[in-house]
Amino acid sequence: MIRSLPFFSLCAFLLLSCAQPESDGAAYQQLIPLADTVTLENGSFTLQENASYSLNGFSAQEADSFDKVLTDQASIHGLSLTKASGAEAALQLNVDPSLANEAYLLEINGDGISLKGGSPAGVYFAWQTLRQTLFLQADTEQALNLRAVRISDQPTYSYRSVMLDVARHFFDAPTVKELIDQITLYKVNTLHLHLADDQGWRIEIKKWPNLTTHGGLTEVGGTDGGFYTQEQYNDLVAYAQERFITIVPEIDLPGHTNAALSSYPELNCDGIAPELYTGIEVGFSTLCADKEITYTFLKDVFEELAQLTPGPYLHIGGDESHVTEEDDYVKMVNFALQTVKDLGKTPVGWDEISHGNLDQNTVSQYWASSENTKKAYDKGAQLIISPAIHAYLDMKYDSLTPIGLKWAGYLPIEKAYDWSPDQLVEGISAERIIGTEALLWTESVTTSADIQYLMFPRVLGIAEIGWTSADKRNLNAYKTRLESHLKVLDRLEIGYYKGSE
Numbered sequence: 391m392i393r394s395l396p397f398f399s400l401c402a403f404l405l406l407s408c409a410q411p412e413s414d415g416a417a418y419q420q421l422i423p424l425a426d427t428v429t430l431e432n433g434s435f436t437l438q439e440n441a442s443y444s445l446n447g448f449s450a451q452e453a454d455s456f457d458k459v460l461t462d463q464a465s466i467h468g469l470s471l472t473k474a475s476g477a478e479a480a481l482q483l484n485v486d487p488s489l490a491n492e493a494y495l496l497e498i499n500g501d502g503i504s505l506k507g508g509s510p511a512g513v514y515f516a517w518q519t520l521r522q523t524l525f526l527q528a529d530t531e532q533a534l535n536l537r538a539v540r541i542s543d544q545p546t547y548s549y550r551s552v553m554l555d556v557a558r559h560f561f562d563a564p565t566v567k568e569l570i571d572q573i574t575l576y577k578v579n580t581l582h583l584h585l586a587d588d589q590g591w592r593i594e595i596k597k598w599p600n601l602t603t604h605g606g607l608t609e610v611g612g613t614d615g616g617f618y619t620q621e622q623y624n625d626l627v628a629y630a631q632e633r634f635i636t637i638v639p640e641i642d643l644p645g646h647t648n649a650a651l652s653s654y655p656e657l658n659c660d661g662i663a664p665e666l667y668t669g670i671e672v673g674f675s676t677l678c679a680d681k682e683i684t685y686t687f688l689k690d691v692f693e694e695l696a697q698l699t700p701g702p703y704l705h706i707g708g709d710e711s712h713v714t715e716e717d718d719y720v721k722m723v724n725f726a727l728q729t730v731k732d733l734g735k736t737p738v739g740w741d742e743i744s745h746g747n748l749d750q751n752t753v754s755q756y757w758a759s760s761e762n763t764k765k766a767y768d769k770g771a772q773l774i775i776s777p778a779i780h781a782y783l784d785m786k787y788d789s790l791t792p793i794g795l796k797w798a799g800y801l802p803i804e805k806a807y808d809w810s811p812d813q814l815v816e817g818i819s820a821e822r823i824i825g826t827e828a829l830l831w832t833e834s835v836t837t838s839a840d841i842q843y844l845m846f847p848r849v850l851g852i853a854e855i856g857w858t859s860a861d862k863r864n865l866n867a868y869k870t871r872l873e874s875h876l877k878v879l880d881r882l883e884i885g886y887y888k889g890s891e
């Protein structure tokens with residue numbers, strides 16, 4: 391009450407400008423991922439539609455790309471931001487090396503808005519927090535009025551990923567960009583693309599052109615497939631990078647390789663190319679461990695892939711090689727792991743790779759087996775924890791969900807949220823976990839609307855697990871926050887799951 395006195399006396403002088411009440415800052419408590427500390431302060435700042443902004447501490451190239459994305463994203467909020475130099479800008483974006491790489495500090499007071507990050511990525515995540523606030527307040531009278539606040543925040547994990555399987559059904563670059571635009575609001579920083587499987591090969595490899603001209607022709611169900619040219623792929627990588635998302639390409643081996651085997655007879659042990667495959671059963675294909683050409687092939691593929699990848703990781707698959715002899719499996723996986731390392735990259739593989747040579751420069755991705763994951767841990771590997779039962783967003787929500795699979799059980803919104811990467815496998819220490827991933831396999835997913843329906847809103851839960859520390863997370867509180875985010879998803883025109891009834 392005492393605090394409101396000066397406010398009302400000021401209003402007596404400035405009747406018009408006080409017609410709108412100040413924001414109460416409720417939006418800051420509804421953020422997903424939940425921020426580490428949020429301290430409300432007195433006062434507020436009203437963002438003008440043509441507000442000025444300034445960037446400090448960015449290299450010229452970083453600033454160019456940040457300008458572009460900032461003004462693009464601002465326009466979604468009806469803002470046409472203009473660049474100003476120095477202290478007079480309403481929105482100050484600063485790289486502040488005293489903060490950790492992805493950490494940020496967002497401060498608002500009567501004079502303006504300050505977004506500080508330990509790197510351009512940190513500044514960008516602060517901007518996403520501001521964007522969420524604007525979205526959450528958009529329908530209120532205080533749409534552009536921002537309550538004074540100090541938010542200090544940083545991620546729990548460095549690998550906060552979404553996977554899209556573009557092999558079972560192909561999704562073109564504009565569809566993938568649309569997904570990037572959606573997940574970036576939730577501070578996801580990695581997009582893993584499953585680029586090759588039995589049903590299709592989706593990335594042009596110059597030395598092995600049939601992989602795409604033949605192996606990319608079809609997809610599950612027999613409809614036309616597709617692939618990315620290297621030029622299109624480079625463009626996609628750059629688009630993601632501008633939004634601080636690193637693309638991790640995956641070529642699955644030695645199983646899940648029918649599309650490659652069908653494209654080149656010489657890759658088959660018997661020299662006979664199988665037909666293209668458009669079903670959904672897995673585990674019937676394998677590269678041939680005894681042939682020299684298998685290793686030439688793998689080397690060529692990963693060499694080109696490394697050139698297309700500015701990020702640190704290349705994913706070698708390694709799952710469900712049911713028709714590969716164990717010795718052969720180990721030989722081919724070890725070759726792929728070493729090839730990726732020789733190219734200066736860190737290999738990632740599904741948890742079965744624990745049978746191979748792993749060390750601290752290898753990442754094992756838990757999807758099904760605690761035993762494999764413990765084995766990988768004991769060999770010194772880093773870990774991504776993305777269990778099918780919690781993180782496979784291709785699982786149906788419930789029995790009424792029209793698309794999706796159910797082999798790992800139904801996956802309601804609660805179950806996709808209510809778990810912790812460091813609580814799943816006994817005997818592993820949390821320091822070795824680099825993060826988590828929400829995965830969308832696409833056997834049953836054919837359109838962009840299908841992607842949205844299975845991803846949203848469950849992906850918000852996994853994004854929060856990657857960012858917010860476990861002691862701050864709580865299912866009931868999350869559900870309340872999620873409720874307010876549905877209108878954010880509506881504004882973004884995302885066709886999310888609204889319940890099966």
Ligand code: TNX
Binds near residue numbers: 672710784831
């Ligand atoms: C298991 S996850 C697979 C994929 C399927 C998925 C369907 C993994 C490493 N293998 O090949 O698409 O289940 O949910």
